[in-house]
Amino acid sequence: MSTGAHLLDQKTGVEVYPVVEEISSLLNRSAQDLDASLTTGERADLRKAVSELNAQSTAGDQGAFYGQQLLLSRIYGLSTQLPEAPTAEGSVVVQEVLRLLEQATMATEDAMLEPGILDAAPTEPSPFLSWLKKLAREHRVYKHPYYREFIRHQATEDDLRNYVIQESVVDGRFDDLLAMMQVGTSGAAKMEIAENFWDEMGNGDPSQVHTHLFNQIFRVFDIPADELERSLTANALLSGNLAVLLCRYRQLYPEAVGFLGMTEWLAPDRFVQVVHAWERLGLPDVGIVYHKLHITIDSRHAAGWFHNVVVPAAESERMRRAIARGTLWRLNSSARYLDERMPDLAAH
Structure with missing residues (x-):
């Protein structure tokens, strides 16, 4: 198909x-x-x-x-x-x-959650974090073949163009998601989200704002704004909708912690494959700055997020359960989104 x-x-x-x-x-x-x-x-x-x-x-x-x-x-x-x-x-x-x-x-x-999985979470913060990471490593989305096989070795320029369109629903507005999410937080969690947000803002340099850098890819591929919506698949729309849903409601804050934390943890390995494909195809360097930057920044952000946001929140049973819920929503929805792209792999 x-x-x-x-x-x-x-x-x-x-x-x-x-x-x-x-x-x-x-x-x-x-x-x-x-x-x-x-x-x-x-x-x-x-x-x-x-x-x-x-x-x-x-x-x-x-x-x-x-x-x-x-x-x-x-x-x-x-x-x-x-x-x-x-x-x-x-x-x-x-x-x-x-x-x-x-x-x-x-x-x-x-x-779509495995029955009983939320009840299986450890009750202590550090073991809980290790359990979350284990969930991700054992999930079929981890190191998904769409990135490690198709994007890295087989994707054409048109394939990367379509990939960028689908990714725009999260990557293209990550700064706004962080801004919505941080409302009402305090202490180490608020500072971690703020540091993450300031990085997204290019640390005060307008030319380095991450959404600006992401939009450079649209210019490389000549993607007009009116093409974005009509080219998005249902699962891509879902990914963006889940991110907004979890970040805009204060009662869903812990789910957002799990969802965005897992997004950043998975990004570096995925973006390595995108950079490899970009260079393999000889595309303009200006369009790959965003992905190169996030290979290192998201590794640091994920570590800080886990230490300063997840672990302190995991003292609460309600927060642990909700963080795990958001994490699994991200893993499961991402798997369906990437599986959807696999018919392209078969065609190649």
């Missing part, structure tokens, strides 16, 4: 679930106007349609899964992008839809 065929399957699914475009069309209206314009019955119809979309996604309908994650991503855009005109941010109607989408997404991730 080619990537093009896969995307076609997803996007035709959106046509089957018109609620995706119906609600998307409402997001450009002001919250006050939107809430005043819909009757109680119309709001109930929207909730019913979204619930049906969620149910079909849970049942394995890939078109519904794509529509679900696309809609969730668009709603998150209300609070992660600066608008040029009034939007539906703060709308009660949109909030009702958002919660339905979030709850279904979380339930799906929880359903």
